Amino acid sequence: MTEITEHDATLPPAVRAFVLHWGDMGSQWGVNRSVAQIHALLYLSERPLNADEIGEKLGIARSNISNSLKELVGWRLVRRVPVMGDRRDHFEAEVDLWQMLTRIAEGRKQREIDPAVAALELCRAEAQGDPRIGKVARGRIEAMYDFVKTMEKWHDEMIQVSPSRLLMLIKMGRKVLALIPGGKTKD
Template sequence: MTEITGISDASAKSQFILYWGDMGGQWGVNRSVAQIHALLFLSVSPLNAEQISGELGIARSNVSNSLKELVGWKLIRRVPVPGDRREHFSAETDVWEMAMRIAQGRKEREIDPAISAISDCLDKASIEPEIHPEVLKRMQEMQAFLTTVDTWYGQMLNVPKSKLNLLMKMGNKVISLLTLNGKKSE
């Protein structure tokens, strides 16, 4: 775990921010972006860029760029503070809403372009007489998988958070509902 200059104590809040930064790195998110998100998520009141920079020991320019990215993901928002002309920021604190916004952003950045690219490849493959049937089949399977993921995501958007929470807590019970005669169906 990397220690940031501004986070040197062993408090639970500091540890959360550090761990969130490390997890962000695992998910392909810049460590500073993830740490700023964690700080704002835990903050009871809105913070300005100078406060964030000071608390995390991150350069002010890095904070500004990270805030823009987080606003773009809709994970934080600008909040006016009476008597202060500086921009202040507050994070979405509903974990389900936060997860849905992250999922939407990832879908737009990863799944949608993949569906489009594979569709283009399939269009091209359909007019290439020398393409091996197995190659075409694999492309079609990938397209079908991504389309299923996209459809499932669209359906999950319409499920109330309380029902999603219940569904996730059911875990193995859902799997047992899908099991026929003791065998998992495919």
């Protein structure tokens, strides 16, 4: 057995459903299903768990658990914690949703956006000096570069906003558009 199944009776139904759903969402986002399921289990756990307990609850192979925990620790979504009287490593998840979101955003930016910016900068420089590149292609490379740089700047600005202020901004939703000239929407 490599992952939790619908019929696994070791977890309460709501926890099992959450873990399964988080695993499915993770795989849709490009995260290994086992990594996402372990994260979900630790997120819901009331106490730190060791690898054996994780394996028992999820039916995941020990080697898979070890690799998954390394990945989660690398993302700073899970941390090792000492447990009195037990020499084994125990793990707990970050439970602050804003911290979790921030760490995921920072990690994805480093792994996905930063390399894209570097590649676009190279393409842009090469296109500017190559007479074989047409005006349309050069313009589209420039537009893509400008867009990605704008999104990168927005990310860097938003990551600095306090969670309470960011939540206020999010809750305002499209009402923010009324503050921008020409920003009214159709209702």
